[in-house]
Amino acid sequence: MTLLACNSSPKKNQAHNDTAAHTQIENAAIVTGANQTEAYLKLLKGKKVGVVANQTSVIFKDASEETHTHIVDSLIAMNVNVTTVFAPEHGFRGTADAGEYIKDDVDEKTGLPVFSLYGKNRKPPAEFLENIEVMLFDVQDVGVRFYTYISTLHYVMEIAAELGVPVIILDRPNPNGHYIDGPILEEDVKSFVGMHPVPIVYGMTIGEYGKMINGEKWLANNIQCDLTVVPLQNYTYTSEYNLPILPSPNLPNAKSINLYPSVCFFEGTTVSCGRGTEMQFQIFGAPYLPKEDFDFSFTPQPNFGAKSPKHEGEVCYGKDLRTVDSLDEIRLDWLIDAYTATADKKTFFNDFFKKLAGTTKLQEQIEQGMSIEAIKATWQPGLEDFKTTRAKYLMYN
Structure with a gap:
């Protein structure tokens, strides 16, 4: 709400306040969803909890983000009954090559079973969720369609919807959230590196993306899951955010x-x-x-x-x-x-x-010698349609 001073001009004062508020957000430290424990611990209390996590899934101890504890270790310390961990591409500790087969394991520190979602299973089998009443998803994304964490999110939401298990996404900033570009995915080349009709760079946080998966009914049989997103604080799409922890081994900075x-x-x-x-x-x-x-x-x-x-x-x-x-x-x-x-x-x-x-068109366009301008012009109708879809799920300025 914007409060207007007496005898002020509403439009002028509104513009001033909006600018001031935006500047205040830009200058404030971004607070991740994971760090807002008061928003989600109450949803986990007394429940058997599954966690989708990797090395980026941490709670920062201070605003500098220089020290942190892993989300799984933190939850256990807060007496949350974590029963199972699920690991995306690169593994629970984030040390595997891109595309490397990840095996099921046991976490040495906690003794918890770690089920791979980048091995023989991309979608968790129903039996993996037998001991789970709520699923927590906390993985740092980079806002690019072929980065596979959003595909893992899709399958986690899908099996959770099928079994009636609620999903909570702890939102994190998108370091490529400041623009939208690329061709829209075509159905005949759909794969784990591209599952949804979105451009290569889609300008959304992973929490917003989860809302879009749900809202557009992209899960199998048009089902929807019980989804909660714990939003970021002090985040805008133009926020500069240098990831404090490598999201994968080959993205070093x-x-x-x-x-x-x-x-x-x-x-x-x-x-x-x-x-x-x-x-x-x-x-x-x-x-x-x-x-x-x-x-x-x-x-x-x-x-x-x-x-x-x-x-x-x-x-x-x-x-x-x-x-x-x-x-x-x-x-x-x-x-x-x-x-x-x-x-x-x-x-x-x-x-x-x-x-x-x-x-299939981009390779053909390059082989035919089309100019960059002509190629990008073919992307524009799809991008405009996507922006209309995207707008329904945005949570930030």
């Missing part, structure tokens, strides 16, 4: 997260995006690219998060993107430049590219 929607296209090609270096998703290159045009070189080697990187032990020639200005759109020029410079164009793209792009 804010630059990699910002470049990820554009550079990840190379995962569907013969070009390396820097796995096997310390510059993941901040560089690209391949042994066959001409070094007179691609003057940055690197040699991928096995490392943390990349046990068998593409072009292992080979010198790759490409580009260093670490000094590129922060992006507010998807860049296609790097992909097109690499394709244009590749002699063997028939093998440049692999089958994974269409799943990443979420469309």
